[in-house]
Amino acid sequence: MLSDQQLRQAADTYGTPLYTYDAQELDAALARVQAAFPGARIYYAMKANPNLTLLRRLYGAGVGFECVSLGELGRAAHIGASGDRVLVNGPAKSDEEYRLGGELGATFIVDRPGEVALLPPASSVLVRVNPALSVSTHDHLATGAAHSKFGVRPDQLPDLLAALASGGHRLRGLHLHIGSAIRDAADFRAAFGRVAELSRVTGPLEVLDVGGGWGLDADLGGIAAEARQAAAAFGAQLWVEPGRYLVARSGVLLTRVMGTKATGRDFTLLDAGMTELLRPMLYGAEHPVRALWEGAPGVSDLAGPACESGDLLGRDVTLPAGAQRGDLLAILEAGAYGAAMSSTYLTRPRPAEALWDGQTWTLIRQREPLEAIWAAEEAAG
Structure with a gap:
């Protein structure tokens, strides 16, 4: 499992939202299948x-x-x-x-x-x-x-x-x-x-x-x-x-807190949402999360930045209270159907992807430049 330090290093190097993968966990999942x-x-x-x-x-x-x-x-x-x-x-x-x-x-x-x-x-x-x-x-x-x-x-x-x-x-x-x-x-x-x-x-x-x-x-x-x-x-x-069995646990979606708010519910606002991880909205999937900040336990919904009421990555999630803008949250078991289903809805660039090989991080997909999203439209003109 990737450590907090390794995840912070990846986020600081490549920005968020960011998909990270642990090569050793991928290898271990394959070994389990081969053994069975x-x-x-x-x-x-x-x-x-x-x-x-x-x-x-x-x-x-x-x-x-x-x-x-x-x-x-x-x-x-x-x-x-x-x-x-x-x-x-x-x-x-x-x-x-x-x-x-x-x-x-x-x-x-x-x-x-x-x-x-x-x-x-x-x-x-x-x-x-x-x-x-x-x-x-x-x-x-x-x-x-x-x-x-x-x-x-x-x-x-x-x-x-x-x-x-x-x-x-x-x-x-x-x-x-x-x-x-x-x-x-x-x-x-x-x-x-x-x-x-x-x-x-x-x-x-x-x-x-x-x-x-x-x-x-x-x-x-x-x-x-x-x-x-x-x-x-x-x-x-x-x-x-x-498919999912091999890659899900190797993948972590890193996202930063943009703020918090309370309406009829308490929300932790994130820079990742349905355009980065569609599974919660599509299948009602529940992903484990790991907060990289400390505080007394609280309960919050994880809300993405889209102007969609369904843009939620989790309901009633236990998190440390007192989240501050810029705090880092790791959404686990995200290696399958995460990056693969990410989209440019709202003209949001698809996230970068990085691989940890046990010693170093390697960028394995660049963050999509904004210009690349509309390049095909300009070419058609």
Whole structure:
């Protein structure tokens, strides 16, 4: 965990709002996954955090990438990933995504029957299955529910497999991902059990990809044991796709106090808000915080600078009282879907990002210059 001194150094050097990452925590998270899933192939769900420095570190450790957009495929190609190091996922892939995925020799995750006709010739394929489960997470993060837009119904599987065979494609296996930030390991047990039943339809397969979505405090060993049992039903190799689990705890959003106020509630006003960290507003996500000032405990809402009532990074947060303008607050577990979802709404520059390698800080993304925000508009004139 980064110390107060290290965080102050980063904020003083690069300003705030600022995303910081601890390389040692990133490495430790990957080691936990490798230990829990020995022999499994690991693909990082790039949408969690696509910073090139982090991608190169993971790629150098043998990790592949699960990509869900043309831009993510472009990033994978930019750092040299191809073939079995790349998966192409998503429910509505573009022609450009099929083209680039085909050029890279990637494996496509087929999400609907109509997609078979769109695949490049002789594609390698996993078929994503929707297990129709309600799981212990926010509804916006539940991707394996019957009402979600993801995956094929089990009853659609025989015809889809026949279409793949007649189209000359290589079926490698099945894919399953039931959501993100899942709190109850029993959800995975139920999902793995349902997909294992499909071995009666598919016969032996090369791969069972069970996705990711594990909560940060999940029992990975128990989940992995259930996953291996499901893979054994197909005689398949296990693939996994952690995203948030790998990067969340490595990341801290540093923000400074702009002031305090009281209306019907007490507010601590910050220089970071929904444009830097959207998860609280989007998912109702709750992030641990660490105040870098001292005082008797108090309770406050964390309010960002946007003219939006929903621009809150936390409700009823315990903080030291007496915060002064310029005091530093660390918002923890922010390495996933923080910088990746940051925006230029209100023409606010996206924050800089810095990496601590155990000895020094390195800037791994510059703060966005104001002029860069409107450069494309000037170029169109």
